[in-house]
Amino acid sequence: MTTNQESGTRPDLSSPSVRAIYSRLLGYVRPYWKAFVVAALCMVFTAATESTFPAVMNFLLDKGFKAPSPEMVWMIPLGLVGLFFVRGIAVFCSGYVMSWITSNVVMTLRREMFAKLLRLPTRYYADNSPGALISKVVFDTNNISDASSNGIITMIRESLTLVGLLGYLLWLDWKLTLIALSVGPLVITTVQRFGKRLRDASQRGYESMGQITHILEEATGAHKVVKIFGGQSYEKKRFMEATARYRRAQMREAIPASVTVPITHLASAISVAIIIFIALYDVSHNGKTSVGSFVGFITGLLMLLAPAKRLTEVNNTITRGVAAAESIFKLLDLAPEADEGKKELGRAHGDVRFEDVQFSYPDSERIALAGIDIDVKAGETIALVGASGSGKSTLVSLLPRFYSPQSGRILIDGVDIAELSLASLRENISLVSQDVVLFNDSVAANIAYGSADIHGEEDIIAAARAANAWGFIEAMPEGLATPVGSNGVKISGGQRQRLAIARALLKNAPILILDEATSALDTESERLVQAALSVLMQGRTTFVIAHRLSTIESADRILVMDRGRVVEAGRHAELLALGGRYAHLHQLQFQSEAAPE
Template sequence: MTATPVTTQTTPAAATSARQIYTRLLVYVRPYWKAFVIAILGMAFAAATEASFPLMMKYLLDTGFTAPEPHLVWAIPLGLVGIFIFRGIAVFCSGYVMAWITNNVVMDMRRAMFAKLLRLPTRHFDDNSPGTLISKVVFDTNYIAEASSSGFVSMIRETLTVIGLMGYLLYLDWKLTLVALSVGPLIITAVRKFGKRLREASQRGYESMGQITHILEESTGAHKVVKIFGGQTYENERFMAATARFRRAQMREAIPASITVPITHLASAISVAIIVYIALGDAQQHGKTSVGAFVSFITALLMLLAPVKRLTEVNNTISKGVSAAESIFGLLDLPGEPDEGSRSLGRARGDVTFETVRFSYAGASRPALDGIDLSVRAGETIALVGSSGSGKTTLVSLLPRFYSPDSGRILIDGEDIAGLSLASLRENLSLVSQDVVLFNDTVAANIAYGSVAQRSEAEIIAAAKAANAWEFIQAMPEGLATDVGSNGVKLSGGQRQRIAIARALLKDAPILILDEATSALDTESERLVQTALATLMQGRTTFVIAHRLSTIESADRILVMDRGRIVEQGTHAELLAKGGRYAHLYQLQFQSEAGQPDAAA
């Protein structure tokens, strides 16, 4: 088994500053500005109570214990309790409201990311694993939630607390306060320097988490292959390597995250020591400083250390949130699927024309399609055969504009599909692929999916009957309301295929793309599916990617493709009579024993 590489998308947000990211995050906060104001007021009230404690200490030491007034004996304790009650209410309100805002912002961001994923071009999914995309939607938003709730609340509350305590310190002794402020530049420099390193380390951590998610998604999805081919050791080694990379990234985060706090503490301790030295010397020489004022100053200064410490710690959380936001905005800034067409096709007749169409995949050594000229009449069935890599799937992928041709045109009923809106174009197309996609929902929801979701139960039943699916649906415990499980795991291969055919029948699009999937079915299931396909193809322009040549003998025209070109075309009988490439493929396939690989696959 070959590991699919996890690519890291280069995004416009990669070079943005933290300030720009903060500003952009505020766009998501803007709808909740009223609640945000309430939260800020709650934090401001909570911060205002901090300065009341050293103020109370000054009063008690200078006045309260020397000549206490009778009413102060009970008034001060009650006031102390009242302050804590007031502070508790303010902290609860601000914390709860910020949590409400944060959860709404994260919900909005996840919705925006999912909406973007639905609009991304097919090329993006070719280049990025599902695990990487899932990691962005699930894990990166969690970091933003942490930074927005606990991180942002702490930053605002502690900043207001610092401002309040600094104001009180300036009121008590502005000279000593300036000494305390002298360590500020050292702390700010340390926080900025290590904050930048932390942000870079966090970005590597997110990439490593994407790799872990990718390996988990890939290994669990292919668990049967892993078990049959004894891939447990290989997959375990892949996972161990990915988790080791994540651990190293986390340890790189730990260095700047851990060192800022002791630096802050050391700088603050030096500041306190200098202040104590100056204050004691001043008291001995001049006796200006009262005991109450000095104790109150030191109390306020020591109280200042706690919010400063929390501010340095919260910088780590905020830095991680900024890195996560950078990753998220990188996804949101990706260009969506091109939809520049403005015309509406209505219901097409089904005439399809390819005019000298060329197409190459990025980085490919040769074109996937090299000058395709093809005219298909409405209602005609076209079968595509050829070896792997001949361009069959690419050709039909251009019809719904999963990819756009490098040159040439594709027309439906004479209209260039590049000028049609995607909705109008795809309304005229149905797809039944070899790898049937069913959603973890009911049978009815899988048949009436997307644009046909509002169809009546009678119409759903009619489609199920036409697809030879109604008999087994009726036998299910809850009929149409039965859950099919993840990708239809509760159904057999033939049942899943017939549900997909019923979905296409209900849509009733005039152009049909079939990636024939009967090769993996037993004889009875194949017969039922072939009958259902015959019903589905009636009156529709049909493109069939053929894996078993026996299933396309009745096609109106068979195209033999090789290296992006149509090398032969004609009916089954005409091509056999030519004795060319198709005849060779047909002979090889029917000489092989049952269960051996198809030469035309």
């Protein structure tokens, strides 16, 4: 957005960018238009009663501060009390209803943002930290809340109040009123000049808050690493720098936000001074102005300053809200991961073929995969080995379409996966990786993740038994209902792996990806996990990525990768006899494992 100016005491709706953002934001209010009408009517009533007090003062002073009749002595005070009692109810209703509308708007935005996050491509998560995304969903929407509730209430109510008081002042003395309005251009120019600076500063503030959230998320998530490597000072320094950037952004906001109010007050004071001079001059020399009219006019004019001040201040709130809305809408407008396939595969037989597949990561000149041709029969186990960066994980990431190849095709049962819907494709694939992801929920919920409405407790127990997990689950205090903590922090690494295997068993997909599933486990845990994997792999087309070559000796075929190419292929014994790269890797690993400790 390049044109960010505000005009007068509200955002410049003649600016296409601001008008588009604010109109889109108000579109979320449209489903609650009936409640909004109720709130608006309450605000109209509130504004209409604002000029009552100066009118009463005008009336009483012109009557010599005498009641026209004895009944008016008590009727006027009681009438004022009754009027302002009803006015108080109207103020409460408008505030409550607008808060109800705003809470629904914020809830809807957060739900849409979360739904969008679930559908964004893998690349987006590689480019953006979780902390920055959390900041958008949590903090940016809070500023939307302020702009949508307090901002709209103040803008509507005070604008109507302003109009009502101006109407009353024009009726009393239109010439003096026009003099009062002469300060308008000064106020407008001031707000225009500082509006863009405020919005730009708000954007920097949101970015800084994202950095703060990111550092918090990293430091708390990696607290063991921080402690064992003595990283407290480093993390503290990072956090101090991030909070200092946020403070500087806040101060950049404070300058334009603070300067508009005193300038508005000064301009208003000059206007009042001129009017008092003219009124006193008329009374002294011409006797034109009555005391009641003069007091009523001055009272109304002074009352005019309050809504004018609040409108100037609410401009800052709305400006921040527009900046937050811009940040939110940028996220909502991101294209979801491509899902143009229309075909439904059903349950796949499991034949997989890579045909001359080439792939490079976005913004990278290096080719990650080059000319990959692999033909895998249903039920076959394919092991991928090679140095880090050789393309193993990239290859299996293409299968569920986390990324799409620049050229070539990947086929399942003879069908190009680009022609399949994502849901149909991914229903046929299970994944067990080294970095097991568990949710802060019960054991049962983690095993049945994504299919809890299909599988009952008996199915979950059967999967847990097959994964060699039922023994430790049964020993837990609450069994299947036991919470595992954030990412399974309450259980061991081997137990986490077995829960992930149970999850894959329960899904029962015909194609399986094992990404270093036994890495970094102790001998006993590895034995149990390997036994569970043997059950899981039966009858499934399996792609195994492994650094520990002893775990893939029984694979139907081993593919050795280097710099994005398959340089060797065959069974374990064949590759050893070949004496090539695989034999070299095997020798190095054997020597490492055989070395005395």
